[in-house]
Amino acid sequence: MLPRHHGNGYLGAREKEKTLYSISPHKFQPRSTPSSLRRRRQLFFRLGIGLAGILFLWFVWPGASLFSIFSIGFLSSGEDFQLETVRYYDLSNVQGSPRGWEREERILLCAPLRDAEPHLPMFFSHLHNFTYPHHLIDLAFLVSDSKDQTLELLSKLSEELQAHEDPNMPFGEISIIEKDFGQKVNQDVESRHGFAAQASRRKLMAQARNWLLSAALRPYHSWVYWRDVDVETAPFTILEDLMRHNKDVIVPNVWRPLPDWLGGEQPYDLNSWQESETALALADTLDEDAVIVEGYAEYATWRPHLAYLRDPYGDPDMEMDIDGVGGVSILAKAKVFRAGVHFPAFSFQKHAETEGFGKMAKRLDFSVVGLPHYTIWHLYEPSVDDIRHMEEMEQERQAREKEELERVERAKKIKDQFADPNPQWEKDKADIQNQAMKEKKGKEQGQTALAEDEEPVAKPVVKGSSEGKTGAKVEAKAAKAKAQ
Amino acid sequence: MLSPSHSDSAASRLRRVNAASNPLSPPTSPFRKQNERTANGKRIPPPVVHYYMNNLTSTRDPVAHRETVLILTPLARFYQEYWDNLLALSYPHELITVGFIIPKNREGNAATAALQEQITKTQKYGPEKNRFASIIIERQDFDPPLASQTEAERHKMENQKVRRAAMAKARNSLLFTTLGPAISWVLWLDSDIVETPPTLIQDLASHEKPIIVANCFQRFTDPKTKLPAERPYDFNSWQDSEKAQELAAAMQPDEILLEGYHEMATYRVLMAHMAEVNGDPKFEIPLDGVGGTALLVKADVHRDGAMFPPFAFYHLIETEGFAKMAKRLGWAATGLPNYKVYHYNE
Numbered sequence: 085m086l087p088r089h090h091g092n093g094y095l096g097a098r099e100k101e102k103t104l105y106s107i108s109p110h111k112f113q114p115r116s117t118p119s120s121l122r123r124r125r126q127l128f129f130r131l132g133i134g135l136a137g138i139l140f141l142w143f144v145w146p147g148a149s150l151f152s153i154f155s156i157g158f159l160s161s162g163e164d165f166q167l168e169t170v171r172y173y174d175l176s177n178v179q180g181s182p183r184g185w186e187r188e189e190r191i192l193l194c195a196p197l198r199d200a201e202p203h204l205p206m207f208f209s210h211l212h213n214f215t216y217p218h219h220l221i222d223l224a225f226l227v228s229d230s231k232d233q234t235l236e237l238l239s240k241l242s243e244e245l246q247a248h249e250d251p252n253m254p255f256g257e258i259s260i261i262e263k264d265f266g267q268k269v270n271q272d273v274e275s276r277h278g279f280a281a282q283a284s285r286r287k288l289m290a291q292a293r294n295w296l297l298s299a300a301l302r303p304y305h306s307w308v309y310w311r312d313v314d315v316e317t318a319p320f321t322i323l324e325d326l327m328r329h330n331k332d333v334i335v336p337n338v339w340r341p342l343p344d345w346l347g348g349e350q351p352y353d354l355n356s357w358q359e360s361e362t363a364l365a366l367a368d369t370l371d372e373d374a375v376i377v378e379g380y381a382e383y384a385t386w387r388p389h390l391a392y393l394r395d396p397y398g399d400p401d402m403e404m405d406i407d408g409v410g411g412v413s414i415l416a417k418a419k420v421f422r423a424g425v426h427f428p429a430f431s432f433q434k435h436a437e438t439e440g441f442g443k444m445a446k447r448l449d450f451s452v453v454g455l456p457h458y459t460i461w462h463l464y465e466p467s468v469d470d471i472r473h474m475e476e477m478e479q480e481r482q483a484r485e486k487e488e489l490e491r492v493e494r495a496k497k498i499k500d501q502f503a504d505p506n507p508q509w510e511k512d513k514a515d516i517q518n519q520a521m522k523e524k525k526g527k528e529q530g531q532t533a534l535a536e537d538e539e540p541v542a543k544p545v546v547k548g549s550s551e552g553k554t555g556a557k558v559e560a561k562a563a564k565a566k567a568q
Numbered sequence: 569m570l571s572p573s574h575s576d577s578a579a580s581r582l583r584r585v586n587a588a589s590n591p592l593s594p595p596t597s598p599f600r601k602q603n604e605r606t607a608n609g610k611r612i613p614p615p616v617v618h619y620y621m622n623n624l625t626s627t628r629d630p631v632a633h634r635e636t637v638l639i640l641t642p643l644a645r646f647y648q649e650y651w652d653n654l655l656a657l658s659y660p661h662e663l664i665t666v667g668f669i670i671p672k673n674r675e676g677n678a679a680t681a682a683l684q685e686q687i688t689k690t691q692k693y694g695p696e697k698n699r700f701a702s703i704i705i706e707r708q709d710f711d712p713p714l715a716s717q718t719e720a721e722r723h724k725m726e727n728q729k730v731r732r733a734a735m736a737k738a739r740n741s742l743l744f745t746t747l748g749p750a751i752s753w754v755l756w757l758d759s760d761i762v763e764t765p766p767t768l769i770q771d772l773a774s775h776e777k778p779i780i781v782a783n784c785f786q787r788f789t790d791p792k793t794k795l796p797a798e799r800p801y802d803f804n805s806w807q808d809s810e811k812a813q814e815l816a817a818a819m820q821p822d823e824i825l826l827e828g829y830h831e832m833a834t835y836r837v838l839m840a841h842m843a844e845v846n847g848d849p850k851f852e853i854p855l856d857g858v859g860g861t862a863l864l865v866k867a868d869v870h871r872d873g874a875m876f877p878p879f880a881f882y883h884l885i886e887t888e889g890f891a892k893m894a895k896r897l898g899w900a901a902t903g904l905p906n907y908k909v910y911h912y913n914e
Contacts, residue, residue, distance in 0.1 A: 167587055167697065169598040169691050175708040175741060178674060219611060222592065239616065246613040254613030257592040261749055263621040270735040294873040299619065299749035302595065303706055422874040425741035447879050 087099040173303035180306045180417035182330035182410035190256065191221045191323065192418070196292045200313045201232040202305040202462065207313040208241045214255065221309075222256035224300030228292055229264045231499040258298050265291060283375040283436065290427035291413075301421055308421055310414040316341070317461035318413070325458065329401075332450035333416045333442065335409050337394050340462040349478065351391030352462040353410035354378045355439050357452045360387040377437045378408070390454040398457030406454040407446055408439035413460055420450050440466040576729035579662045579695055582634075590614045594748030595704045596638060596665040618639040619749035626752040627868040628776040629657070630769070631660060635752035636701070637769055637877055638867070639666045641759050642738045645675065645786070646682040647912055649762035655690065655698055659769040664745060667704040669742040680705065703739075712736045725908050729885065736876035736886040743870055752909040756863040756887075763787075764862060771907065772864040777850060779869060779894055779901040781805050783843055784861040786911040800840030801911040803828040804859030804888055805903050816883040824880045828856070839903045847906035857888035862909040869899045 181187055195207070223242070227235050237259060246254045265288060293310075301308065309323060319325060326334045338353035342478075355378055362383035366377060376383050390406060411427075425448055428440035435443050466474070512561050521544065569883035586710055588599040627633050637659060641650075654666070668683065670676045679838065683705065685842050691699050743754070754767060761784070765771060772780050789795070804827060812834040816825055860876075874897055877889035884892050891901045 157620075167598045167600060168582065168591070169701065170703045170705070171591075171595050173707070173745075174672070175745075176707055219613075219886045242616040246616055251611060254611075257614040258592060258616040259619060259749070260616065261619045293870045295621070298744055298747045298871045299594075299621065301744050302592070303704070303745040305745075306591075368684055400631055422744055423737050424742040424744070424878060426873045426875065429873050430754070468754055 094535035096227070102372055114352075128521075132203075135190040160522055175303060175419075175422070177307040178304060180327075180420055181332075182328050184306055184327050185220065185324065186297050187306075188217075188220060190304055190310055191216065191307040192300055192302070192305045192515055193221055193223050193309045193311060194226075194293070194300060195224070195311055195313055196226045196228070196289070196296055197234055197238065197313060198228055198292075199230050199232050201230075201233060201234045201237050202315040204234070204237050204241060204464075206316065208245065210311075210315065210318065211245065211255070213320040214323060218253060218255045220256065221323075222258070222300070222302075222305070224259045224261065224296060226261045226292055226296035226299075227268065228262075228265060235260070235262065237330075249361045261296065261299055263295055264322065273559065274552045282377040282380070286375060286377065286437040286439075287429045289411075290429040290440070293427040293437070294429060297426065301418065305418040307414050308414075308425050309419050310411055312462070312476045314463040314465075315412060315460055316463045319460070322413070322460065323415065325400075326455075329403065329453065329455075331403075332420050333409060333414065333445050335390070335406075335414050336452050337390055337454065337456055337459045338410060338412045338462055339391065339394065339459050340464050342464060351389070352396070353412050354389055354391055355408055356390035356406050356442075357385075357387040358410045359407040360385055362386045370382075370434055373431050374434055376434045376439075378439070392458060393456040395457055396459075400455065400458040402455065402457050404456050407442055408435060409442035409452060409454070411438035411441075412462060414441075416445075420445055420448075423448055423450075425450065436521050504531060579660065580866060582848065583662050583701065586701065587615075593617070594750065595667075595746050596636065596702055596748045596751055598702050602808050619688040621749055622713040622752070624752060624867075624870065628772075628774050629847065630753060630773045633664075633752075634663060635773075636663050636750055637753045637755055638746060638751045639664060639755045639757055640739070640742050640746070641666070641668050641757050643668045643670045643676075643679055643683065643759040643912040644733065645759065646686075647760060647762055648686075649912065650759055651683075651686045652762055653689045653762055656766045657764075657768060658766040660864055661698060661700050662702050665704065665746070666700050667706070667742055667746040669706045669708055669738050672707050672709050673739075677705065680707070686908075692777065696853040698884045706742060706745065708738065710738060720787040729824055732886040733878040735888070736878035738887070739876045740878070743875065747867060751867045754865045754867050756860045756865070758911075760859045760912040761861055761909050762912045764783065765907075765909075768862065768909070769864070770863075771849075772904075775850070775902065775904070777852075777902040778866045779858060780864050780894060781839075781855065781858045781901065781903050782907045783839055783903070783905050784859060784911055785843075785908050786913055788913050798908075798910070800838075800843070802859035803838050803840050804857055805839040805855055806834075807839075807886075808855045808856040809837065811835040819883050822880050823883060824885045825883045840844075841906065842905035844906060849904065849907040851904065851906050853903045856891060857904040858885065858891045858893070858901050858903070860887040860890075861911065864885070866899075869894055869897070872897050872899070874899065 178189070180189065185192075192376075199205075211223075225238060227238065242258045242260065246258065248254055299306070307323075307327065315338075322336070326336065335353075335358075338351075339349050340352040342348055342350050357378060363376065363383075366383065366385060370376070376385065378385065378387070378389070385527050390404060392408075393404065425441065425444045427437045428444065429436065430439040433443045433447075445452050583598060586597050588594070588597045588801055591599055593599050600756070626635060630637070637863075639654070657664070670680050691703065697835075714843060747754070753769070755770070755772075757764075762780070768782070772782065780873040783800070783805070784849055785798045787796060787798050791798040794853060812825060815832065815834060819825075819830040825834060826840070827834060827836065836857075839855065842853065865874075874890060876886045877893060879885070881889040882892050894901065
């Protein structure tokens with residue numbers, strides 16, 4: 085409302101200022117503004133351009149743009165709380181392209197969780213670090229049969245993430261889905277990797293994955309990324325790195341670090357492999373419900389595993405066609421899942437879960453690829469089996485170390501016998517100089533030569549003591565290693 | 569598009585309570601139009617949403633339990649009779665989401681335009697009780713165009729595998745992008761089904777079967793007697809036979825068994841031929857293959873992974889392969905030979 089009276093000085097000033105920029109009927113106007121005729125012509129011209137633009141848009145997307153979710157922002161200003169009940173999606177826009185971030189392609193990140201409380205803070209720190217635009221990533225978690233505080237912590241961390249002060253931090257929609265399947269199989273490392281439990285465990289895992297995907301996949305997703313929460317180290321750019329390959333299904337190599345004294349590192353995910361004749365022949369002998377699992381002596385498949393082909397200095401972009409995939413970190417085009425490929429919770433070509441997923445994707449002629457030299461690192465949790473294995477390794481290591489020590493000692497002895505004379509020379513020189521100084525004081529030339537002759541006699545004593553010291557040090561080091 | 573009505577009925581209250589705050593929400597829920605940005609141009613992050621799927625039920629009395637139904641229709645041609653029949657369904661419309669997938673070709677554009685016109689009429693101007701909770705339209709390019717061919721061309725045996733593989737992919741695309749976390753039942757209803765009992769959903773659900781299919785017939789005028797008559801139409805619902813098993817065993821991995829062709833006599837027991845005059849519409853039979861014309865599935869069956877194989881799965885494809893895959897997952901299929909729905913007559 086404009087004030088009627090201009091009694092107030094401040095308002096008067098504002099009024100004055102205003103007249104500078106607006107057309108006032110009370111003042112003489114130089115011809116700085118266009119004539120009314122010209123203005124009208126301009127108005128018609130602009131209206132014409134606008135109309136042409138609308139017609140053009142109508143021509144390009146007939147009827148569609150009105151319903152597109154992206155137009156909501158434009159249409160809805162000031163009409164909050166109106167219900168929208170019709171959604172229109174063109175699936176040819178969400179096929180997935182190698183530089184998805186440029187086309188604002190949305191990724192669905194799926195993480196199935198069970199008793200995962202200890203890993204969640206690490207997982208969320210990974211989320212923070214993703215370089216793919218966060219607002220284009222929708223997160224979906226399925227929490228099932230958890231006895232710890234997974235759900236509470238997950239809710240807390242998610243809320244914090246969405247309320248982050250940095251506007252680039254919050255993600256797209258975050259869905260937390262609760263569903264219990266009444267799993268009886270234990271999730272601890274020992275029972276998780278035991279052979280007998282594998283088939284039924286894998287089928288239950290598959291079921292959880294399918295529930296998660298079917299509840300969270302939307303028509304606007306171009307990509308789906310499956311990521312285990314217990315990944316310890318991965319490049320921040322992993323989404324872009326995998327996407328660039330433009331494959332339908334792609335996985336990195338998954339290793340795990342070990343303590344140095346256990347060998348430093350080890351292949352972790354053995355579910356990414358290429359099919360072999362032996363395995364196909366084996367599959368034919370098994371009954372309909374049997375599930376072949378990798379990494380167990382019971383099924384010797386002789387398949388080339390992605391994990392074992394790693395070269396730390398190899399080209400990280402190198403690709404390898406595979407048939408089974410591991411589930412630690414899978415990037416797949418959403419169209420793969422839309423076509424019906426899923427994680428078989430039954431024996432599909434004698435495989436289940438992620439390995440069956442790879443097989444089914446292949447069955448539908450999708451490309452399934454692994455990167456042998458692009459590695460991410462799984463968390464290390466020692467198992468009973470591992471510990472036994474480690475003990476063997478430890479014994480081996482001790483034997484090796486003993487041998488090594490002997491070798492070192494031998495080498496040292498040899499070195500001593502043919503010792504490098506340089507340090508001795510220096511020492512001798514210094515001694516000579518000292519002696520010379522002393523002798524200068526005494527001013528007796530004849531005794532100098534005698535002192536020089538005496539020097540070699542003192543040498544062994546010095547050397548012996550120094551050798552004893554290093555020997556003690558080596559022993560102390562060995563003792564320390566053993567204590568570890 | 570839809571302004572809140574002043575009549576504060578229970579149904580409209582439910583609509584508003586179920587409305588999501590964000591267009592990223594599951595497509596089965598309506599959503600409130602909102603600016604994604606605040607006044608200062610900052611993006612408002614979408615919310616953290618909890619879904620309690622343990623509470624999801626699919627019972628014999630879905631209306632009483634307020635169970636949500638997703639009706640899915642792959643659409644190649646729009647029939648007004650289909651839409652009218654859909655509107656006539658007596659299941660509470662505020663519990664129904666309808667999803668369509670339409671090919672991106674000229675015919676698909678025409679079908680989309682016709683469909684959108686009807687949708688606007690219903691969702692914007694129609695009586696509140698007719699309005700569905702949510703409607704989803706998806707467009708997709710299908711490798712071999714899912715053009716609606718002439719009936720003769722469509723049924724040629726060699727065309728069948730390609731056509732049904734494309735159809736299976738269309739069904740899967742539609743299903744897995746719309747299912748969401750809140751749906752209890754999925755009703756597959758073909759776009760050329762023009763007549764069903766209005767209580768279709770309640771009737772099929774009352775059997776409380778994971779997968780249940782009605783018998784699909786076609787009305788026609790008998791050319792001899794000039795009288796209206798009906799004939800069986802969908803032959804994909806069947807009980808397996810030993811002969812079919814033998815045929816399958818002799819096949820290459822990529823070959824499929826088809827029903828209704830003289831070149832391939834399977835001797836399966838077809839539900840189409842089991843209808844009795846004045847038979848009990850509640851009479852059930854177990855099935856090994858199902859057709860997709862009017863098929864009610866508990867959403868959990870699809871969530872477990874049962875989909876429509878676009879490849880030869882045990883020498884079966886699409887809806888028939890679906891029944892087999894569901895069986896592998898421990899879900900059995902049931903047929904109602906005397907419960908009829910009617911196919912459009914071209």
